[in-house]
Amino acid sequence: MDVTRISLEGQIHVLQFVARKCFSQSSVVPSKHMVTAFSLAKFTVNHTLNKFTAVGCDTYGFIRGFHGVQGYTTGCMSICYSTEEVVDGICSGGGCCQTSIPKGTSEFSLSVGSFRNHSVVENFNPCSSVFVVEQGGFNFSMDLLRDIENVNKLPVALDWTIGNETCEIAQKNLDTYACQKNSKCINDPEPDSYPGYRCSCLEGYEGNPYIGCQDIDECQDESLNTCTFKSLCKNEIGGYKCSCPNGYHGDGKISAWLP
Secondary structure, three states: OEEEEEOOOOEEEEEEEOEEEEEEOOEEEOOOOOEEEEEOOOOEEOOOOEEEEEEOOEEEEEEEEEEOOEEEEEEEEEEOOOHHHOOOOOOOOOOEEEEOOOOOEEEEEEEEEOOOOOOOOOOOOOEEEEEEEEOOOOOOOOOHHHHHHHOOEEEEEEEOOEOOOOHHHHOOOOOOOOOOOOEEEEEOOOOOOOOOEEEEEOOOEEEEOOOEEEEOOHHHOHHHOOOOOHHHEEEEOOEEEEOOOOOOEOOOOOOOEOO
16 A cells, blocks of 8 residues: 655555446446445544545446444446536536545455446446545546546555554553643543544644654744734743733733833
8 A cells, every 4th residue: 555645743644546347338347446444443534624525427336344343335326418518526426426434444345336337428438436535636527437447546644543542551561652741631522433642742832743842933934923013922831921021911812001
């Protein structure tokens, strides 16, 4: 599996295969990935960043997987009879359809099919394809109805955590606890389906929480402080302080008043 990026916010971005069926003269042409399976012991598919997607004018697709220990099946269908029914950038049934997947999915399989073996639309759309894809990593257009067979991998965002313990348990063992200086531990809201923890910098700090976070100098960036008089901003560890010039009084932040 190709890994393209890992973020400190808890995502790992990978490339995943497209499941596809192609047709010629109303018969099935063997495709390399007619069914695609995906199984990971630790990572889960991010349910807000990804969509199950089907592309084709004579297409239906299903995703079968597990949300924790509970199985599910969902899918969508896409029907159109001419290129005039297809709108670039729109994925709501005319050549392309999408649906959400449950949170905590760590294992799934994709299947794809056609109602009429593309016999009506074969001249401009010979293939049906389904895949899970990260939003922003796929933009539907009419050209894809013919060229999607040349797309073999698309980006998927997975969630990662450290270990299988909650913060409360992990913090008891400092030899393995991952959150370093000026950082905090974060539990997942659904630990039963998504065990483990992540680390984040404390407010007023930035950097890599697994190495150690550094103080942010809010006074160097006017958008990070609310001082009325920007020149009287004083940086402090984990925050900042505003002062008033002579003849004024107040907190020096949102407002300052004449005496």
